[in-house]
Amino acid sequence: MALIAGSLVFWAVAWWLNVRLAASRWAGTAAGRLAVPAIFGLTLLVLWEGLVRGLQVPSVILPPPSAIAARFAVSTDILWADFVQTFVKGALTGYAIGAVAAFAVALAADRWEVLRRGMLPVGSFMAALPIVGTAPILVMWFGFDWQSKAAVVVVMVFFPILVNTVEGLRAADAMQRDLMITYAASPVQTLLKLRLPAAMPFVFNGLKISTTLALIGAIVAEFFGSPTLGMGFRISTEVGRLALDMVWAEIVVAALAGSAFYGAVALIERRVTFWHPSQRGRG
Amino acid sequence: MADAALTASPGAGVAGRGRFAARAARAVWPVLMIVGVIVAIWYAACLPMNVKESLNQAERAGAVIVPEGGQARRDASPWVLMAQNPGHLGGVWSQDRPRLPAPHQVAVELYETTVGMALAGRAFSNRSLFTHAWVTLSATLLGFGIGTALGILLAVGIVHNRAMDMSVMPWAIASQTIPILALAPMIIVVLNSVGISGLLPKALISAYLSFFPVVVGMVKGLRAPEAAQLDLLRTYSATRAETLWKLRLPASMPYLFASLKVGVAASLVGAIVAELPTGAVAGLGARLLAGSYYGQTVQIWSALFAAALLAAALVGLIALAQRLVLGRMGMAR
Known part of the structure; x- marks a missing residue:
């Protein structure tokens, strides 16, 4: 009392x-x-x-925070192994591949107008779909290990980054493009010196949205089958054993990893787009 | 169309309509082209994906395959097999359990489990996708409703109470960087153990996922009125409640609809994922899981497309409501 x-x-x-x-x-x-x-x-x-x-x-319903902290402290080695398996191997690899692929396709879409007109509606449509649902298919194709998780992450992050990059490449206004023409800049020079930098706020918007998606994709894909480690595997098996303190400890790891990932991308954004109004006056 | 209506001469209307059609065609053709390319790639991808099973089947039927025997082909490259047996590749698009089902197989399965079953008078039998889609949709809608209502309430509180704003808002923003979906299995199992099962736990996860986008969007929206507008209401000596109803809420509508679109998509994902950990027997997520257990790839793909159609319909409905509401309010872009 x-x-x-x-x-x-x-x-x-x-x-x-x-x-x-x-x-x-x-x-x-x-x-x-x-x-x-x-x-x-x-x-x-x-x-x-x-x-x-x-x-x-009862602790099978909700363990107190102190019990979660204690569990966290004694099982750091398991948590670390799960973190490496799910975040570093699954999420980060997939994120990098997906971002590079989306960027390449966006550049192609920017080069050919027809491609852009077709790609943008299809991409926005796909970005709203429950893409995590592809997880069982990709697990079937790429096996239980981290490769299939990376594949799910690639599909999940691809469309938001694609749509934002294509939007961003149109962000430079007519006056600025005209200026580049008066400099007799080649299309490649205009792209590198004007339009890519101008696109960066949009690109980073997509990259930031995708950090959470990457982690969600990697964790949920493990619900469909995984080797005997990984954050999603641990969550689903420990829930089954009603060891909720361990589940909460994994969720703490996921929250920390998600925030740190987002923070890291936001930090890079501040370095790259220091000129943008939204970044000014932030020390 | 608007410029056609303004001009008086009867011919101008026709010309305007023609221009409208041309503009629509200009927008539609590239999309159709991209979709066509995707379908073509899909059909082509069936070749290397399904070639081994297809050749095994052809060999059992008596055809001569190079190299002989499934064992010899197991580790062979699919490209080599395709080059060596060009005459026996027809089966790749009609496997029972293909690694990659062809688009028409998915379409046929979708048709048979929806329209086909409805025509047979079994629209809501266990095998009908309508049943499963409804199970998922009801959880999605209930959760979306709860999440949206709570989100709007919290946003109103945040806008009117500075302490609440400073306390809650950083957490609401930070929580968007956290994979909340990871909580789903635990919420389901815990609620199950205290005797709550069925629709409500799934709806709670959906609510949780749609809650934060609505809070963040609505706080932005309720703060959208300009200082001059707020000052005007102050000169009318409007109360805070009046300011909320007559200025802040109407001004927040565009923001509300933008976050509703994000929220409803998140709700659907939440409901689908919530069906995974308990081994639910009904719902689109359960179809995905059952399909992956039993290798029923066509079933997985059709559940996936059903989920996609559902998501598109939900987002489309909200976009429609947005156009109607904002149009009536004179805010349409």
């Missing part, structure tokens, strides 16, 4: 603190913008821990 009351009090205090912080002059500063969501996240964890322990929720 004390645990429940304690966590509820913590909630109330944190709420009050956040309301005060948001209204204070700290709200505009970087510290304030970091502190408020951090307090909110901490409150959720405390509530979770207090309520689960206080109400004695």
Whole structure:
């Protein structure tokens, strides 16, 4: 009972603190913008821990965060092996292949107008489809190991990157193209010096959307068959054994990997498109 | 069409319609060409993919195949086999369990499990894709409804409460970089163990997936009114509720529809994936899983196309609603 009351009090205090912080002059500063969501996240964890322990929720339904952290700490070697299998081998390889392929096709589509007119509607259509559904087919073709997961990821990331790159290659406006013509620039020079740089915000938009898709594809594909390691394999088997602390530990790994992947791409974007209005004034 | 309606002379209308048709044709031909190329590649790809099974079948039927015996051909390159047996390749497009079914096989299977069964009066039997599509669709729609409603509510809260904005918004954005779908098996099994099964767990996963796009889009939309417009309402001494109903919500409609399209596609993926871990017996995801267990590739492909058609129909419906609503509101682009 004390645990429940304690966590509820913590909630109330944190709420009050956040309301005060948001209204204070700290709200505009970087510290304030970091502190408020951090307090909110901490409150959720405390509530979770207090309520689960206080109400004695069985761990086969919801383990408390401390149990998840403990499980995480003792099984780092398994988690690391799963991470390498699913993220590094499956997701990253597929992401790289898919991005390069989409980029190449986008360049071809940009070169031939008919191709672009046909490719763009088909690509946007495909990007909205439940492509994870191809996983059983690709697992059948490429076997249980990471190659089939990479193949699923290739198909999943291909269309968003393609559509965004094709859009981006049209982003340079007529005035800028005219300027390149007055310089007597060849089409290749115009492409390299004007249109590719101008396309980069769009390209990175596609690349950022695809980071999450890559991870989802690699994990879900493992539900259709995998060697005895990998994040999706671990999640589905540990769920079957009702070892939910291990499942949550894998989900923590997936969340960290997803955020780090997105963050890395966003960081590269900031370096590449430093000139774009959305990147200015961000230190 | 609009310029044709404005001109008075009767001939101009016809010319305008002609131009409209020409523009439509200009838009459609390249798409048809790409689709045609894809279908052609698909048919061609059936050759190397299915050549071994096809040759085995031909040999059992008494044909002379080089090299002899399935054993000898197992590790041979499909290209070499195709070059050595050019006369016996007809079977690659009509295998029972092909590695890659030909487009017409998928089309026939789709027709037989939908229209064919409906004509036979068994539109909702266990083998009918209508049954499976409906199971998945009902979970998708229920989840999409829940997720959208909660998303809009949270967005309204975020726009009106600065503490909530600063607390929740960073997490809502960060959660989009997390593969939430990985939670699906656990949610299903946990809810199952406390006695909740069937439609609701799947709908919850769908709701979860459509929730965040709606929150992020609606927060953007509710903040879309310009400062001058908000100031005008202040001079009317409008209450916050009035400002919400008369300015913020109408202004957010384009953003709402954009995120609804993303959300409904995500909901469908959620419902399909939610059917995987429990070994569900009905639903498009269950068809995929059963097909992959028993090597029924034609069944997998037809379930996949059914899912694609469903996704396209859902997104198309929302696009239609978007055109109607925004058209009525005078916001159509």
